[in-house]
Amino acid sequence: MTDGSPPAWEHRHLLDLERLSAAEIGLLLDTAARLKEATNGCRTKLSALAGRTVVNLFFENSTRTRTSFALAARRLGADVVDFSTSASSLAKGESFIDTARNLEAMGIDAVVVRHASPGTPHLLARHLDVGVINAGDGPHEHPTQGLLDIFSIRERRGSLAGCTVGLVGDIAHSRTARSNLHGLLKLGARVILCGPPTLVSPRWQELGAEVSHDLDAIIPRCDVLNLLRIQFERQNTRPFPSVREYASLYAMTGERLRRARPDLLILAPGPINRGVEMTADVADCPQSVILDQVTNGLAVRMGVLWLTCGARPAATVAGGQG
Amino acid sequence: MGTLLIRGGRIIDPSQGIDRVDDLLVRDGVVASIGRAAGPTDESFDASGMIVSPGLVDMHVHLREPGREEDETIETGTRAALAGGFTSVACIPNTEPPIDTQAAVGFIHQKAARADTCNVFVVGCVSRDRAGRELADIGGLFEAGAVAFSDDGAPVYDAELMRRALEYCRMFDVPILAHEEVLELTRGGVIHEGLVSLALGLGGMPAAAEEIMIGRDIALAACTGGRLHVMHVSTAGGVAQVREAKARGIRVTAEACPHHFTLTDEALRGFDSNCKMSPPLRTAADVEAIIAGLADGTIDCIATDHAPHAREKKMLELDRAPFGILGLETAIGLAVTRLVAPGRIDWPRLIDALSTAPARILGVPRGTLRPGAVADITVIDPDTNWQVDVSAFRSKSVNSPFQGWMLRGRAVATIVAGRVKFRR
Numbered sequence: 001m002t003d004g005s006p007p008a009w010e011h012r013h014l015l016d017l018e019r020l021s022a023a024e025i026g027l028l029l030d031t032a033a034r035l036k037e038a039t040n041g042c043r044t045k046l047s048a049l050a051g052r053t054v055v056n057l058f059f060e061n062s063t064r065t066r067t068s069f070a071l072a073a074r075r076l077g078a079d080v081v082d083f084s085t086s087a088s089s090l091a092k093g094e095s096f097i098d099t100a101r102n103l104e105a106m107g108i109d110a111v112v113v114r115h116a117s118p119g120t121p122h123l124l125a126r127h128l129d130v131g132v133i134n135a136g137d138g139p140h141e142h143p144t145q146g147l148l149d150i151f152s153i154r155e156r157r158g159s160l161a162g163c164t165v166g167l168v169g170d171i172a173h174s175r176t177a178r179s180n181l182h183g184l185l186k187l188g189a190r191v192i193l194c195g196p197p198t199l200v201s202p203r204w205q206e207l208g209a210e211v212s213h214d215l216d217a218i219i220p221r222c223d224v225l226n227l228l229r230i231q232f233e234r235q236n237t238r239p240f241p242s243v244r245e246y247a248s249l250y251a252m253t254g255e256r257l258r259r260a261r262p263d264l265l266i267l268a269p270g271p272i273n274r275g276v277e278m279t280a281d282v283a284d285c286p287q288s289v290i291l292d293q294v295t296n297g298l299a300v301r302m303g304v305l306w307l308t309c310g311a312r313p314a315a316t317v318a319g320g321q322g
Numbered sequence: 323m324g325t326l327l328i329r330g331g332r333i334i335d336p337s338q339g340i341d342r343v344d345d346l347l348v349r350d351g352v353v354a355s356i357g358r359a360a361g362p363t364d365e366s367f368d369a370s371g372m373i374v375s376p377g378l379v380d381m382h383v384h385l386r387e388p389g390r391e392e393d394e395t396i397e398t399g400t401r402a403a404l405a406g407g408f409t410s411v412a413c414i415p416n417t418e419p420p421i422d423t424q425a426a427v428g429f430i431h432q433k434a435a436r437a438d439t440c441n442v443f444v445v446g447c448v449s450r451d452r453a454g455r456e457l458a459d460i461g462g463l464f465e466a467g468a469v470a471f472s473d474d475g476a477p478v479y480d481a482e483l484m485r486r487a488l489e490y491c492r493m494f495d496v497p498i499l500a501h502e503e504v505l506e507l508t509r510g511g512v513i514h515e516g517l518v519s520l521a522l523g524l525g526g527m528p529a530a531a532e533e534i535m536i537g538r539d540i541a542l543a544a545c546t547g548g549r550l551h552v553m554h555v556s557t558a559g560g561v562a563q564v565r566e567a568k569a570r571g572i573r574v575t576a577e578a579c580p581h582h583f584t585l586t587d588e589a590l591r592g593f594d595s596n597c598k599m600s601p602p603l604r605t606a607a608d609v610e611a612i613i614a615g616l617a618d619g620t621i622d623c624i625a626t627d628h629a630p631h632a633r634e635k636k637m638l639e640l641d642r643a644p645f646g647i648l649g650l651e652t653a654i655g656l657a658v659t660r661l662v663a664p665g666r667i668d669w670p671r672l673i674d675a676l677s678t679a680p681a682r683i684l685g686v687p688r689g690t691l692r693p694g695a696v697a698d699i700t701v702i703d704p705d706t707n708w709q710v711d712v713s714a715f716r717s718k719s720v721n722s723p724f725q726g727w728m729l730r731g732r733a734v735a736t737i738v739a740g741r742v743k744f745r746r
Contacts, residue, residue: 119639138523141523173523236510
């Protein structure tokens with residue numbers, strides 16, 4: 001399959017999961033699974049994107065996601081340019097749209113963008129002619145993280161339908177939570193958002209999620225727990241009295257784990273604050289799929305890159321998501 | 323100057339309770355008579371099928387000059403006003419420097435006279451340097467011609483200062499125009515706090531931030547007897563508070579902006595910075611409350627909060643782009659399309675909200691076609707359907723969320739002191 005054209009994919013961008021259908025998400029996951037297999041677990045290289053150039057345009061610090069995208073592009077044979085904000089024209093006052101247009105003029109095929117402001121990839125998609133992949137836009141979405149979390153669950157459980165997933169922690173400031181929520185609900189999972197009311201609004205119920213402020217009450221019902229990091233850097237004010245109090249209420253501990261189903265899966269998008277979202281014994285327990293997530297992140301990003309900028313004649317480049 | 327006859331239009335003048343098809347005669351820049359006119363005139367204008375209204379008054383306009391001429395100037399802003407059917411605007415003093423001296427008021431008057439477009443009434447600062455610490459020279463500003471006082475762009479944060487301003491202004495019988503916002507609740511806020519802000523991960527500005535400040539200022543108006551005018555009310559709770567305060571006899575008036583009775587926060591789904599303003603677009607229930615408030619008179623008038631920003635300033639990440647959108651050239655179209663065409667308010671009420679009421683609140687001798695009044699007149703085609711094209715705007719900026727919209731109703735002639743200043 002990887003010699004020819006990628007499967008039919010109607011969007012040139014991947015901006016968010018909210019506006020994708022279940023079938024489109026399924027296609028992304030299936031493509032990632034096939035690429036993972038074809039590359040012997042993302043270890044060998046293909047040439048599907050040979051001659052293409054992918055730009056990592058990161059306006060916000062990231063090590064893991066940027067490395068993962070770069071490696072994914074290289075595994076498909078693409079050239080990768082890392083654009084670093086510190087060395088950029090942004091310090092000279094150039095707008096980020098101008099920066100992106102300049103990069104586009106150098107003949108690139110896709111832009112992977114991370115930015116602290118929600119909607120930035122959507123804005124770029126309106127101003128650029130190349131594919132735009134959202135690698136995290138503030139607290140809005142992080143579609144490839146959502147996809148890799150879902151991929152990791154599906155890999156272990158076969159299907160998402162009927163599966164109960166608890167997303168625990170700083171839901172208010174988490175792009176991972178939003179992408180997970182949309183993707184999981186579309187694929188038929190039940191989603192419970194859990195954390196203090198200052199971080200988990202009851203309004204989420206209007207989108208189809210269940211909301212709980214009591215981790216101990218939901219643990220026995222969950223097939224999966226995804227432990228989200230407290231985003232101290234995005235908070236204007238501290239949403240709880242102390243980290244100690246937060247951890248006592250919402251950290252996943254070995255003791256809490258004993259009250260969970262034996263086949264519970266533990267996910268964490270990382271980086272994790274050990275002792276805040278979870279204790280060390282949980283991070284390293286057999287139920288943890290945290291390291292699988294990293295490998296699967298490569299597979300998912302290969303799939304996304306291939307579908308959005310794979311072998312496709314320029315004439316058919318039209319439309320786009322959003 | 324001679325005579326101008328406006329023939330056969332539907333003359334609506336809420337100040338006299340007039341709503342009938344008739345002729346209107348203007349002589350030497352003032353209204354001479356309403357009624358069948360005989361004899362020759364220097365100029366005549368066929369207004370059959372049109373609405374003939376006292377000139378429209380927008381009491382909330384940011385002309386940006388001095389200091390931000392890249393966004394708008396007194397000349398371009400007042401040309402936009404004329405094209406939108408407004409014969410008078412009140413300019414808000416959050417310029418750079420702010421309008422807090424007699425010299426600054428004189429500067430505006432001089433620029434407006436040179437532009438020779440529509441009337442520009444000056445709103446002075448409540449506080450010196452708009453810094454919210456001590457009263458500006460309100461008496462001196464009033465003497466120089468300021469018709470109202472406002473620190474808009476920001477609330478008067480210190481309750482004691484607001485109390486003193488309301489008290490002090492009683493001496494001149496002028497209103498304080500209040501931007502109602504509790505800043506601690508909107509810090510980091512980009513759009514209305516609700517389902518959309520939650521889904522998009524954008525900082526929210528809760529309705530409570532407006533409602534709390536309206537509540538405070540109503541209480542201060544009650545305790546001082548001063549005149550409070552609530553600017554750009556955007557929440558159902560705010561409308562209810564104004565309604566209740568009026569019932570209690572407190573001297574409070576209010577305005578609403580066309581965008582707040584037209585759009586909801588759903589418009590932000592596309593991350594369009596032209597949908598970003600403060601107060602933000604709210605929910606469908608808030609829109610409904612504003613329309614009901616305009617219909618029952620709780621909200622006295624429509625004001626645009628015309629807030630131009632140069633293109634490059636709005637072409638930014640949504641959370642970095644400035645607040646504010648254009649209003650002058652789409653106001654009639656939005657009001658007719660959203661309020662009159664669906665039968666929510668009638669034409670006399672709309673003319674009242676766009677002309678007579680704001681003139682009364684500002685205490686300026688406008689908003690009437692009484693014989694002897696300055697002949698500021700707006701002729702409106704109530705049935706024309708037109709498409710918004712920002713590239714044809716007279717404003718220097720293009721930050722309108724209504725680009726491409728089909729609207730109904732538009733000014734076809736704008737007459738200032740008997741002179742036709744704009745003709746479509």
